[in-house]
Amino acid sequence: MSRIEQLSRREFLQRTGKAGGGLVLALTLTSACQPGREDAADASVVAPNVYVNVRDDGVVEIYCHRSEMGQGIRTCLPQIIADEMEANWDRIKLIQALGDEKYGDQNTDGSTSIRQQFDLLRTAGASAREMLIAAAAATWGVPAADCVAREHAIHHAASGKSAGFGDLVSAAADMDVPEDVSFKSPDEYRYIGKSMDIIDGFAMTTGQANYGIDTVLPDMLYASIERCPAVGGTVKSLDDTATKSIAGVTAVLQLPDATSPPLFNPLGGVAVLAENTWAAQQGREALDIEWDYGANAEYDSASYREKLMQTSRDAGRSVLNRGDVEVAFGDAATIHEAEYFAPHLSQAPMEPPAAAARMTDDGGCEVWACTQDPQSAQQTVAGVLGIDKSKVKVNVTLLGGAFGRKSKPDFIAEAAWLAKEAGHPVKVTWTREDDIRHGYLHSVSAQCIKAGLDADGNTTAWRHCTAFPSIGSTFDATATGPSAGELGLGFVDNPYAIPNMRLEAGDATAHLRIGWLRSVCNVYHAFANCSFVDELAYLAGADPKDYLLRLLGPPRHVDPTAEGAEYGNYGQGLDTHPIDTGRIAAVVEEVADMAGWGRELPPGHGLGIAVHRSFLTTVGTVAEVSVSDAGKLVVHELWTAIDAGTVINPDRVKAQMEGAGIFGMSLALHGEITAKGGAVVEGNYDSYPVVRMNEAPAAINVHIMDVDAPPGGVGEPGVPPVAPAIVNAYFAATGNRVRELPLRNAGLA
Amino acid sequence: MAFDLTINGQSISLDVDPQMPLLWALRDVVGLTGTKFGCGKALCGACNVNVDGQVVRSCMFPVSAAAGKNVTTIESLSEQGDHPVQVAWRKLNVPQCGYCQSGQIISAAALLERNPNPSDADIDNAMSGNICRCGTYTRIRAAIHRAAEDRS
Incomplete structure (x- = not known):
């Protein structure tokens, strides 16, 4: 340690x-x-x-x-x-x-x-x-x-x-x-x-809390930046005549072009600097820019989806192999196969990316920013300004939400570059449309799972292929497939006691900037895994909770590296933080008890269960749902049990589980980013809806398991089981299986 | 063009573009940053302020429309930060990142003014214009009930 x-x-x-x-x-x-x-x-x-x-x-x-x-x-x-x-x-x-x-x-x-x-x-x-x-x-x-x-x-x-x-x-x-x-x-x-x-608490309830967007510096100018709709595009021509006639606008500056790979560098574009945010935004609206969309101009979500689905059906690169799945499929009494799809997502924190910067007398730069990673901000700003990172001072403000978006300091580098060029302190404030269209998006994914069951309903073989463009593409323009790190997020750490298993990864090329979003690849891997287990339970004629426990098998420690997988266990040891199926099963039992699993439900209601270990913590979720007269899915209540080992502040753990319930509901019901002609289509909370109060469950019940073990993570692991619990509950209520997120596309939200 | 209005009890003359949203006038001109920018399209409620007793979304509310009116922002909802809604928010540790809470609190305070004892359905109706990406909704509901009890 x-x-x-x-x-x-x-x-x-x-x-x-x-x-x-x-x-x-x-x-x-x-x-x-x-x-x-x-x-x-x-x-x-x-x-x-x-x-x-x-x-x-x-x-x-x-x-x-x-x-x-x-x-x-x-x-x-x-x-x-x-x-x-x-x-x-x-x-x-x-x-x-x-x-x-x-x-x-x-x-x-x-x-x-x-x-x-x-x-x-x-x-x-x-x-x-x-x-x-x-x-x-x-x-x-x-x-x-x-x-x-x-x-x-x-x-x-x-x-x-x-x-x-x-x-x-x-x-x-x-x-x-x-x-x-x-x-x-x-x-x-x-x-x-x-x-x-x-x-x-006091600052946050009285308007005194300071976020990156709240920074005010003497003589500061306010900037708004128009960027090419497609990643990597460049300015072909620019006419800023109308912009410069707008009161309050002081300068128009063209940023350096985006780099390939994107790294954490600014995306390029044209910045309007003004005496206030409104004038900057008005000036930006008045810009007349012709873009060269560049290499990603053809990116289209509909056709990409077909390609990605096919990749997940084809044989991929084997990353874990146990027994012989092909032989087992041949011996199976029943074969079941299913395909899952989940789209790009945007983190969409309530505070959009925002940062202020000023050059200092010694040729350095001081920034104030809502950053998850101030040292990365130092390094990126230093790179953009061509100075040593020791000369970059990063003041960390409160972050108005982040969910992974603010671990990328591109917006901070924009402010720094503009401050240097303008010879003034500058604050850059992204609009909501900027945030949703020009971020580092959660990856789109396709998965195909095939299982064989024997005559008693036992799963004897499991072949699972996952395909998605990698976060690695943000750092390496030649990256074409899931990295070992990404496959360690809910894929090769499969806990099921199935005698024959083959896990495969399929390559995919990125056409948008891909980045981390709360719980990352665990979102789609848990969606597919936990949905498919539910499917197998019904196929075997078993109760979904009982079948889940059957698949988890006897209490034991699972070690994916023993079966050929590269697995990092979130940077910590399998000795201190094992994949312990006994602890996972205990979470399943607990959350089922909490929800009154097996009780008589109101007509039209269904319960669904899912469990997933991520970030060294296991979270089990049960959802109770029904379909309204208008045909919309209603999530009545959520139950969550969490085994995070030792916890520091139980109320904050509960708060994270409550928030994860809502975050998971948002991506299950509504979340989808699509591209057409290289450009992101969605732009604000109307086209990229998130769950509001009227959709929030009546209660999100949380139980923290009393386990004497080192701490696991808390911020992220509550998210992955939510979507599959809801989808499984919907099946329990209606007999309809949805294998694609968001449920909005099935007319359910 | 100058507009005279009252902000948090103080008379202020704002010489700005008549179309400038009240949000940016408050934040960039007056220097009150407690009111937040979230969407710019009246979709999320982070920018909610109280204008003559009505909750308005200041990101789409031009300064010219506020002329002659009384604007109350989160900074002066109470003198000591002890409005029953603020107190209840702290008792239940509602905020996570806290960013949307200025707007949530403005909406909740206005709800209790017109409905001192709201049901869950009343709360859902009144608060669905305010997005919280951290997902504090169930605590907000509980805190509004708590504030209603504390007021009575």
């Missing part, structure tokens, strides 16, 4: 300095864990550092080096550090960290913040605690082992002496960073496992 890299006293002071009036405690923590993001060109393996300042007024400053986008990290991260430190919650001050490699991996995606950094954060808190204990012991001339930290102070029972953290700062500055620290036992936790209120 992690180790502390011991710093010499001199290095310690050199790296951190002694802050005025306070002790800066620095820890360099190295993790054996690999970053969760496996497809990035700049995949960093640098491990995190965590900083704690103890001020001599007793205030403990905690730096949050991860981005807050609704998952609650600004509350959970200090919970861990303060707990180990024995700091009082009302005496901590949270500071949002700048982008800086000294913090290690800051990329807030892959649901990694807790699962990969729990021990590191505990170490940060425990080390601070031990230094304060050592300081007190030295001051009092007593053994450190006889001193304890409690309630923001160090106590020595025998002498009755106590000293507050702030009073020990001066003495603690002379103490060595402890070589070994021990963690509290769970029965000693004060904040870990407690539902602390969110730290930003």
Whole structure:
């Protein structure tokens, strides 16, 4: 797991300095864990550092080096550090960290913040605690082992002496960073496992919370950018006469062309700079641009779909093989085959991409941005400006939602480039149409699954081929197929105890920028897997929950690498985070109990169940649905059980499961991005609808499994089982099977 | 052309394009950034403000239409941030990313003004113009009921 890299006293002071009036405690923590993001060109393996300042007024400053986008990290991260430190919650001050490699991996995606950094954060808190204990012991001339930290102070029972953290700062500055620290036992936790209120609650309910879009700088200009409808297209001709006659418009600037591969670079286009956002948008409307659509001009979703479906039917590249499926198909009493399709999706966070930038006197650049990955922003901005990344200062604001979109800093690089060219601070604000048409979209996918059943209804053979354009295409123009990292997201980690299995991947070319969306490939892999299991249950004449448990088989640890698959287990070990079918089955039993599986339902209602492990966490979902008189699907209620191992803040875990229920419903019912002539057709929440209050279930019930295991991810794993649970419930209610998302296309939403 | 209006109790004269949406006047000219941009097409409710007692979507509401009127934004829904809706939102930890919540709270406060004890169906009707991509809807429903109890 992690180790502390011991710093010499001199290095310690050199790296951190002694802050005025306070002790800066620095820890360099190295993790054996690999970053969760496996497809990035700049995949960093640098491990995190965590900083704690103890001020001599007793205030403990905690730096949050991860981005807050609704998952609650600004509350959970200090919970861990303060707990180990024995700091009082009302005496901590949270500071949002700048982008800086000294913090290690800051990329807030892959649901990694807790699962990969729990021990590191505990170490940060425990080390601070031990230094304060050592300081007190030295001051009092007593053994450190006889001193304890409690309630923001160090106590020595025998002498009755106590000293507050702030009073020990001066003495603690002379103490060595402890070589070994021990963690509290769970029965000693004060904040870990407690539902602390969110730290930003007051700011968020009074309009005082600052997001990237809210940045205001002196002399700032506001920019709106017209981009080519097709990725990689260029400006053929530009007439900005009408634009320049609009009051408030100050400049029109043509950005450099998009790169191939796209990386995180700006898409090119024409920027209008103005004294306010409205004037910039009006000026942009008045631009007269003729585009050369470039290499992706022919991209058409309808024809692409046919090609992709055919790819999934054909034999693909084998990525996991067990037994002999062909022989087993020959021996099977029943053969069943099904095809699944899911479209491109847009993350569509409520705050569209927005960033502000200003050039600094030393030739550097300072940006303020709603970024999931401030170091990636540093690097991309540095590249666009041709300066060293050490000269790029990235201030991380709150993120008004992100869902993967804001791990790509293209919009920040736009602001930086424009600030340099305009000689003014600039804020770039994407419109909703920009966001939906020019983002990094979730991949379109096609899958074909074939199973053989014996006379008793047991599944004896399973052949599954998945085909989708890879996120790798964003970083490598020659990438043509699913990467091992992507196939590790709900595909090769198939948990079913089926004696003969062959998993295959089919190649596909990308024509839009492809990127991460909350739970990534798990969305479509879980949709196909969990739907198909439900189909097999009915075919076998079994109850879907019972059949699911039958397929999961006896409790055991599944290791895809033992059967030839390349599998990264989200960057963590299969020893600490196994694919444990016993734990998966327990989640199934729990969620079925919660939903009253098997109970008599109102006429026309159906229950559907799905379970999926992703990001080292297992989530089971049951949906209760019916079809309204108007023929629309109604989701009455959702039940979710989650095994995320140790959880830090149960209420935030519940909130993530509630949100995942709605996010999953949105993609199940409505979500679809299509392209025609190279251009994305949808543009706003009318053509790309998401679930609203009137469609929200009456209740989303969440149960957190009490499991003594290391933490798994939380932000993403709630999403994958939702769509298949709904589709399975729809089948239970009506006998109709839908194998394509969204259900809107079947007239159901 | 200048327009006189009252924003959060203060008389303000705005010399802007008459067609400029109130949203951008509030955010870029007046400097009140609590009201959010989400769609620009009156589809999501992130920009909701209160104009003479009515909830309007400020992204499609021209400044000229607000002339002579009283505009209330999230910043002055209450003096201390203690409107029953705001308090209930915090009690139930409604916000996730928080971005849409200014608009949600403006809509919820207006709902309780005209219907002090709304049913779930009333809430669904009143709040379906406000999108929350994080999916806080079930908590919003519960928080509106809580605020209704606290007011009575």
